[in-house]
Amino acid sequence: MHALNLQAKPLSLADRLADLAVDALIDEADLSPKPALVDRRGNGAHTDLHLGLMHASALSLWPAFKEMAEAAVAIGEVDSTLREAIGRIGREGEQAMLTTTNGVNTHRGAIWALGLLVTAAALEPQSSSANAVSLRAARLALLDDRHAPKPLSHGAQVALRYGARGAREEAQLGFPSVLQRGLPQLKRSRANASGEQNARLDALLAIMTNLADTCVLYRAGEEGLQAMQLGAQAVLDAGGSASLSGRRRLHELDQQLIALNASPGGAADLLAATLLLDRIEHNGILQGAF
Ligand SMILES: CC(C)(COP(=O)(O)OP(=O)(O)OC[C@H]1O[C@@H](n2cnc3c(N)ncnc32)[C@H](O[C@H]2O[C@H](COP(=O)(O)OP(=O)(O)OP(=O)(O)O)[C@@H](O)[C@H]2O)[C@@H]1O)[C@@H](O)C(=O)NCCC(=O)NCCS
Numbered sequence: 001m002h003a004l005n006l007q008a009k010p011l012s013l014a015d016r017l018a019d020l021a022v023d024a025l026i027d028e029a030d031l032s033p034k035p036a037l038v039d040r041r042g043n044g045a046h047t048d049l050h051l052g053l054m055h056a057s058a059l060s061l062w063p064a065f066k067e068m069a070e071a072a073v074a075i076g077e078v079d080s081t082l083r084e085a086i087g088r089i090g091r092e093g094e095q096a097m098l099t100t101t102n103g104v105n106t107h108r109g110a111i112w113a114l115g116l117l118v119t120a121a122a123l124e125p126q127s128s129s130a131n132a133v134s135l136r137a138a139r140l141a142l143l144d145d146r147h148a149p150k151p152l153s154h155g156a157q158v159a160l161r162y163g164a165r166g167a168r169e170e171a172q173l174g175f176p177s178v179l180q181r182g183l184p185q186l187k188r189s190r191a192n193a194s195g196e197q198n199a200r201l202d203a204l205l206a207i208m209t210n211l212a213d214t215c216v217l218y219r220a221g222e223e224g225l226q227a228m229q230l231g232a233q234a235v236l237d238a239g240g241s242a243s244l245s246g247r248r249r250l251h252e253l254d255q256q257l258i259a260l261n262a263s264p265g266g267a268a269d270l271l272a273a274t275l276l277l278d279r280i281e282h283n284g285i286l287q288g289a290f
């Protein structure tokens with residue numbers, strides 16, 4: 001007679017990366033109080049989004065992230081075949097998101113950023129520093145996808161109007177907002193014993209200080225972008241989210257951005273990218289230690 005094998009089947013690399021990406025999106029959505037964004041308190045500057053929808057949207061993307069990681073393992077190098085494979089999977093992921101949300105754009109930018117990072121991490125799991133993963137993601141983002149439609153998206157309209165660098169350029173440059181702003185601030189605030197939630201809020205604010213967020217530009221123009229960047233810097237200068245005066249500034253920033261209808265959705269996506277890279281770097285993706 002055989003003994004029952006109660007041990008769970010180990011997760012594949014692609015399973016683990018998809019889990020990490022979805023967890024990063026859910027942690028971003030839950031983080032509160034985020035200025036003008038959907039969080040546990042409410043809908044921020046949005047009328048068509050809420051926390052349940054953000055969670056459902058994040059979960060709907062799990063198969064797309066897994067498929068991107070599998071494509072990376074199968075193809076094995078940064079080339080046009082992989083770029084076009086993840087472009088197709090990314091567009092299917094967008095459709096899955098839109099079906100789940102009844103047509104509301106919850107995570108378009110996140111599919112792009114986290115999709116590239118998941119693919120880049122799966123390509124060389126033994127080289128999982130944030131720098132190395134971002135560099136591979138940038139090389140992928142620089143490749144052309146012959147099948148990509150070229151719609152006049154909000155990002156494209158804002159690029160024409162203000163000459164702003166959007167989500168595509170952020171990835172092609174190797175995610176500078178994550179590597180130079182989000183991750184260093186996350187580490188600084190953790191080292192200052194600010195508490196994990198405050199460290200994540202500070203990381204979001206650090207990203208906001210410098211980002212040309214095309215969501216903010218589209219909804220609130222340069223006035224909105226300046227309010228976001230200066231207001232985020234003011235919170236950090238006042239001591240960050242863990243200090244009383246930083247919290248007061250954060251509350252003011254929330255009110256100001258809501259009044260301007262300026263939702264920093266791009267910064268929120270890059271916070272999720274920050275959390276994902278932090279976990280890939282520190283937990284490793286080979287050991288299955290999470
Ligand atoms: C290459 C793409 C990113 C397409 O780029 P494009 O220039 O066409 O830009 P958009 O699609 O308009 O914007 C992309 C989203 O990226 C986020 N974002 C904004 N600024 C930045 C930035 N500076 N750096 C990084 N990321 C940024 C942002 O996403 C969040 O906001 C979304 C809501 O945005 P909005 O369009 O304003 O919302 P709507 O509901 O449509 O309007 P409102 O009513 O709210 O005003 C939300 O989804 C957040 O995620 C931008 O929206 C890429 O998307 C692409 O080519 N995809 C095709 C598939 C593919 O090739 N995938 C590759 C494999 S992963």
Ligand SMILES: Nc1ncnc2[nH]cnc12
Binds near residue numbers: 039046049265269
């Ligand atoms: N928490 C959030 N609120 C609004 N838009 C977002 N896009 C990505 N995350 C978001």
